[in-house]
Amino acid sequence: MTLSNTATGAIAKSKRNAPLINENVQAVGLFLISLIVFLLFWEIGARFGLFSQGMPTASKTLQEFCWWTTHPFFNNGPNDLGIGWNLLISLRRVAIGYILASLIAVPLGVLMGISPVAYKAFNPYVQLLKPVSPLAWLPLGLYVLRDSEQTGIFIILISSIWPTLINTAFGVANVDKDYLDVANVLGASRWRTIFKVIIPAALPNIVSGLRISMGISWLVIVAAEMLLGTGLGYFIWNEWNNLYIPNILVAIFIIGLVGLLLDSVFAALEKFVAFGRNS
Amino acid sequence: MNGAMPTNQVSPSAQLSIRNVTKVFAGKKGWFDQLTRKTKADFTAIQDISLEIEPNTFVSIIGPSGCGKSTLLGMIAGLMSITDGEIVLNAQPITGPGPDRGMVFQNYALMPWMTVEENIRFAVETVHPQLSAKAMSRVIKENIQLVGLTGAEQKHPHELSGGMRQRVGIARALAINPQILLMDEPFGALDALTRGFLQDEIERIWEQQRKTVIMITHSIEEALLLSDRIVMMTRGPAARVDEILEVPFPRPRNRETIDQHPAYHALKAEMESHLFRETRAVEAARIQRAE
Numbered sequence: 001m002t003l004s005n006t007a008t009g010a011i012a013k014s015k016r017n018a019p020l021i022n023e024n025v026q027a028v029g030l031f032l033i034s035l036i037v038f039l040l041f042w043e044i045g046a047r048f049g050l051f052s053q054g055m056p057t058a059s060k061t062l063q064e065f066c067w068w069t070t071h072p073f074f075n076n077g078p079n080d081l082g083i084g085w086n087l088l089i090s091l092r093r094v095a096i097g098y099i100l101a102s103l104i105a106v107p108l109g110v111l112m113g114i115s116p117v118a119y120k121a122f123n124p125y126v127q128l129l130k131p132v133s134p135l136a137w138l139p140l141g142l143y144v145l146r147d148s149e150q151t152g153i154f155i156i157l158i159s160s161i162w163p164t165l166i167n168t169a170f171g172v173a174n175v176d177k178d179y180l181d182v183a184n185v186l187g188a189s190r191w192r193t194i195f196k197v198i199i200p201a202a203l204p205n206i207v208s209g210l211r212i213s214m215g216i217s218w219l220v221i222v223a224a225e226m227l228l229g230t231g232l233g234y235f236i237w238n239e240w241n242n243l244y245i246p247n248i249l250v251a252i253f254i255i256g257l258v259g260l261l262l263d264s265v266f267a268a269l270e271k272f273v274a275f276g277r278n279s
Numbered sequence: 280m281n282g283a284m285p286t287n288q289v290s291p292s293a294q295l296s297i298r299n300v301t302k303v304f305a306g307k308k309g310w311f312d313q314l315t316r317k318t319k320a321d322f323t324a325i326q327d328i329s330l331e332i333e334p335n336t337f338v339s340i341i342g343p344s345g346c347g348k349s350t351l352l353g354m355i356a357g358l359m360s361i362t363d364g365e366i367v368l369n370a371q372p373i374t375g376p377g378p379d380r381g382m383v384f385q386n387y388a389l390m391p392w393m394t395v396e397e398n399i400r401f402a403v404e405t406v407h408p409q410l411s412a413k414a415m416s417r418v419i420k421e422n423i424q425l426v427g428l429t430g431a432e433q434k435h436p437h438e439l440s441g442g443m444r445q446r447v448g449i450a451r452a453l454a455i456n457p458q459i460l461l462m463d464e465p466f467g468a469l470d471a472l473t474r475g476f477l478q479d480e481i482e483r484i485w486e487q488q489r490k491t492v493i494m495i496t497h498s499i500e501e502a503l504l505l506s507d508r509i510v511m512m513t514r515g516p517a518a519r520v521d522e523i524l525e526v527p528f529p530r531p532r533n534r535e536t537i538d539q540h541p542a543y544h545a546l547k548a549e550m551e552s553h554l555f556r557e558t559r560a561v562e563a564a565r566i567q568r569a570e
């Protein structure tokens with residue numbers, strides 16, 4: 001391979017750096033090789049019928065991917081909607097449910113973190129409701145709200161509220177005692193201490209909570225939409241009913257990509273609020 | 280030399296009077312604790328300490344670790360309740376924290392999300408909210424200048440060295456213009472060289488401002504270099520003041536020439552023997568408990 005040549009003949013100083021560069025180059029190389037092997041295996045396997053019948057080839061799937069991504073916004077009714085529209089519909093549901101959840105979780109988490117009484121009083125709800133599968137709420141949501149759109153948002157809200165709530169309460173309860181002493185010695189008021197010291201000090205925890213919640217929202221929306229009318233989840237469900245597998249694979253890839261993008265936004269935000277802490 | 284004042288007798292010139300102060304950390308003895316067999320006895324950290332501190336003096340407190348120095352300072356700062364006795368500042372008993380006392384922390388306790396300037400601004404704004412924006416900026420600038428951090432105003436603490444961080448800590452404590460500066464092992468986390476620089480800095484600032492300072496330290500040399508009086512505490516539990524040393528060296532002091540003073544070595548030897556004795560007793564008690 002071309003990768004191994006970089007270190008040879010290098011002087012001693014750059015040799016010490018060489019393994020680092022090599023590691024990244026090797027990783028990229030390995031990634032590309034495994035990808036090629038995987039695609040070849042898929043292509044050949046599908047062509048010669050090694051998998052179940054109707055399994056599309058890699059090239060067919062890539063072709064579909066190119067088509068869907070170059071024609072994202074067409075609208076021929078709910079069962080024939082461009083993937084861009086479906087994506088926006090899913091994102092909109094996630095955004096509304098997630099923002100509502102965060103607006104509840106952060107203040108409630110701050111309260112639970114500050115007040116041991118509030119913590120003890122509300123913790124049983126959290127512990128009881130947190131492990132419930134999001135889909136368990138679906139029938140209840142549909143019955144109470146009688147609206148698929150609102151039900152989708154409700155499910156996002158109820159499932160993404162917990163990580164933010166728990167992380168916020170933890171962060172607030174574990175603010176470095178030194179910071180509180182600083183505020184106390186200065187005679188800072190309760191509100192000033194909360195807004196200028198406690199919340200900024202807990203921000204790294206709050207943001208990691210928000211990050212986990214966002215990941216959960218994105219997981220849940222696809223599942224929930226299979227039982228609702230539109231969105232990426234419904235797109236997959238619809239293609240399953242059409243028994244057209246390439247489009248399902250395209251949707252899976254897009255869902256993963258968008259999830260990755262959302263997560264990196266929060267990873268960047270985490271870095272931004274860390275200020276040299278735990279890194 | 281032995282300047283321990285008779286207890287209960289209040290010096291009229293004192294700025295801060297610690298009168299028969301005792302601190303007991305309450306144990307766990309409730310019915311629930313007994314049920315879960317997690318009872319814990321009360322712990323008397325400090326017993327019946329009295330101390331008079333005159334205005335414009337630099338007082339160091341030294342003693343074996345765990346004897347209750349931080350506890351005493353915490354009570355003076357108003358962060359901790361006083362179990363028995365009272366602490367009187369300017370004829371007013373201390374009931375809580377107040378802007379008349381500034382605190383420098385061992386681990387700097389700077390807010391990581393605030394810049395140097397914002398850290399100091401937070402303190403000034405909290406204590407003097409009525410200051411005009413212009414006056415506020417002037418106070419902040421002066422104090423940054425005082426500790427030699429001009430140019431680093433917009434840096435965050437994680438971009439600074441330990442020594443620079445503690446400079447911010449000192450500037451923040453002084454910026455509110457307290458009557459008394461409280462320092463709990465302020466240089467304990469620094470390397471020897473940086474520690475020396477900061478001691479010189481404190482000496483220089485003290486010559487300028489002559490504020491009352493109460494500093495906890497583990498370093499005999501540091502106490503001798505900076506203090507007018509050194510309070511030596513006994514080991515805990517129920518720690519007391521063992522002895523108070525007057526440090527007669529003229530000011531301004533210089534670390535290079537200070538050991539040429541005739542009293543230097545006698546004072547140093549006295550402190551060493553006190554610390555050795557108390558620490559050895561702590562060790563012996565620990566070994567006995569382990570056996």
Ligand SMILES: Nc1ncnc2c1ncn2[C@@H]1O[C@H](COP(=O)(O)OP(=O)(O)O)[C@@H](O)[C@H]1O
Binds near residue numbers: 304322324343344351
């Ligand atoms: N909040 C607390 N609860 C119970 N015991 C405490 C508490 N704070 C300190 N102590 C005990 O009081 C003693 C004195 O502590 P401290 O004042 O921190 O010592 P120093 O600063 O001299 O090293 C120690 O034995 C410590 O374990």
Ligand SMILES: [Mg+2]
Binds near residue numbers: 348349350463
């Ligand atoms: Mg201490």
